Amino acid sequence: xxxxxxxxxxxxxxxxxxxxxxxxxxxxxxxxxxxxxxxxxxxxxxxxxxxxxxxxxxxxxxxxxxxxxxxxxxxxxxxxxxxxxxxxxxxxxxxxxxxxxxxxxxxxxxxxxxxxxxxxxxxxxxxxxxxxxxxxxxxxxxxxxxxxxxxxxxxxxxxxxxxxxxxxxxxxxxxxxxxxxxxxxxxxxxxxxxxxxxxxxxxxxxxxxxxxxxxxxxxxxxxxxxxxxxxxxxxxxxxxxxxxxxxxxxxx
Amino acid sequence: xxxxxxxxxxxxxxxxxxxxxxxxxxxxxxxxxxxxxxxxxxxxxxxxxxxxxxxxxxxxxxxxxxxxxxxxxxxxxxxxxxxxxxxxxxxxxxxxxxxxxxxxxxxxxxxxxxxxxxxxxxxxxxxxxxxxxxxxxxxxxxxxxxxxxxxxxxxxxxxxxxxxxxxxxxxxxxxxxxxxxxxxxxxxxxxxxxxxxxxxxxxxxxxxxxxxxxxxxxxxxxxxxxxxxxxxx
Numbered sequence: 001x002x003x004x005x006x007x008x009x010x011x012x013x014x015x016x017x018x019x020x021x022x023x024x025x026x027x028x029x030x031x032x033x034x035x036x037x038x039x040x041x042x043x044x045x046x047x048x049x050x051x052x053x054x055x056x057x058x059x060x061x062x063x064x065x066x067x068x069x070x071x072x073x074x075x076x077x078x079x080x081x082x083x084x085x086x087x088x089x090x091x092x093x094x095x096x097x098x099x100x101x102x103x104x105x106x107x108x109x110x111x112x113x114x115x116x117x118x119x120x121x122x123x124x125x126x127x128x129x130x131x132x133x134x135x136x137x138x139x140x141x142x143x144x145x146x147x148x149x150x151x152x153x154x155x156x157x158x159x160x161x162x163x164x165x166x167x168x169x170x171x172x173x174x175x176x177x178x179x180x181x182x183x184x185x186x187x188x189x190x191x192x193x194x195x196x197x198x199x200x201x202x203x204x205x206x207x208x209x210x211x212x213x214x215x216x217x218x219x220x221x222x223x224x225x226x227x228x229x230x231x232x233x234x235x236x237x238x239x240x241x242x243x244x245x246x247x248x249x250x251x252x
Numbered sequence: 253x254x255x256x257x258x259x260x261x262x263x264x265x266x267x268x269x270x271x272x273x274x275x276x277x278x279x280x281x282x283x284x285x286x287x288x289x290x291x292x293x294x295x296x297x298x299x300x301x302x303x304x305x306x307x308x309x310x311x312x313x314x315x316x317x318x319x320x321x322x323x324x325x326x327x328x329x330x331x332x333x334x335x336x337x338x339x340x341x342x343x344x345x346x347x348x349x350x351x352x353x354x355x356x357x358x359x360x361x362x363x364x365x366x367x368x369x370x371x372x373x374x375x376x377x378x379x380x381x382x383x384x385x386x387x388x389x390x391x392x393x394x395x396x397x398x399x400x401x402x403x404x405x406x407x408x409x410x411x412x413x414x415x416x417x418x419x420x421x422x423x424x425x426x427x428x429x430x431x432x433x434x435x436x437x438x439x440x441x442x443x444x445x446x447x448x449x450x451x452x453x454x455x456x457x458x459x460x461x462x463x464x465x466x467x468x469x470x471x472x473x474x475x476x477x478x479x480x481x482x483x484x485x
Contacts, residue, residue: 043323044326044327047328055419058419067285075290079305128418129285132278137288212414246323247322251414
């Protein structure tokens with residue numbers, strides 16, 4: 001072995017060790033600051049983690065961009081909805097007067113709220129776009145109660161890191177991190193374009209997360225749970241989406 | 253630096269395949285901020301879709317491949333961007349950009365373009381000096397790919413991300429909106445495919461095996477036998 005290649009070997013070795021140590025340190029820091037998504041371990045989890053970490057660092061505290069009223073879509077596209085269970089139809093027959101949103105998990109006062117309880121709590125409207133992962137989009141005015149107001153009412157405990165939320169449709173459930181949950185744009189929606197939220201758009205209640213793709217905005221919302229980890233929900237990937245092959249973080 | 257070429261190639265192929273998969277879930281294109289089946293399209297690909305909500309005229313629906321396609325599309329996009337950063341740093345600091353990519357002083361005329369184009373058309377064999385340097389058409393197309401098409405494909409990609417556009421709306425609105433960005437993304441893809449086709453054709457015409465060997469091993473020198481065969485042919 002000549003001296004040059006030995007030196008080269010030494011440099012490469014040092015660089016490799018430094019690189020590995022750097023990666024470990026970066027992963028620790030990322031974990032500490034909540035930059036690792038629950039589905040980081042799936043086949044393409046590296047890209048998912050990079051996207052999530054970057055968007056968290058750059059966009060978490062940015063205000064929500066809204067559109068002018070003139071840009072509201074005349075005919076918003078009503079996506080197809082899966083089969084609705086009998087419990088939904090029964091509640092629909094009662095004009096959703098018995099619909100309840102359960103708020104539990106890491107909160108000091110678990111709640112069970114009707115739609116009118118939510119209306120009395122706080123109201124915010126926003127004109128935002130629904131962007132579907134398929135490529136289409138529309139703009140509507142969404143009226144509802146900020147999720148942050150619901151969580152304040154329930155007394156969110158500081159150790160909560162994720163908010164899991166569930167639909168009356170058993171196979172549609174999602175979760176978002178606490179930063180997203182507390183963002184003023186995240187809304188427990190009950191109104192759309194000057195009326196009640198139609199069933200076709202997720203009424204009586206839909207969780208609107210306008211900074212992410214449409215599939216994060218779960219229709220027919222029944223339950224919100226604050227938790228410190230998504231490990232014990234489903235397969236532990238964060239939501240039903242990664243179990244069906246889709247990314248947990250849908251800010252892209 | 254040859255490794256950045258092949259990483260980019262790998263990322264591009266992954267992006268292309270997954271991009272086509274994503275496209276068939278909604279093969280309609282629009283202009284402006286919004287677009288869906290209730291709004292008139294700018295144009296439509298008359299192919300079957302992987303969603304039954306899109307009217308295509310076909311009586312069947314393709315299987316949904318969007319999940320892994322989207323995961324891989326963004327992972328490959330990261331590979332492309334990170335490789336691009338390394339490559340750009342190399343371009344700027346090594347002098348490769350100034351020396352080999354910017355047209356040389358005598359190439360900076362319209363005439364240089366037409367002359368070189370004429371040489372391609374009439375299949376005039378390049379001189380040995382030319383074999384070791386890019387001509388003006390090569391330099392110009394590489395510059396367009398590196399400094400126009402790749403930045404544009406990344407920008408239009410970001411302009412489709414709701415996380416980006418709700419936080420930084422100018423990223424989308426400067427392009428005319430989310431749907432305009434999606435349409436431009438498609439056109440830039442087509443431009444990149446055209447570049448790839450021409451690039452590979454040129455490589456094939458100038459001796460596929462020798463060029464591939466050069467790009468993989470870095471040994472660009474033609475061997476004596478190759479030079480002789482070239483002279484004979």
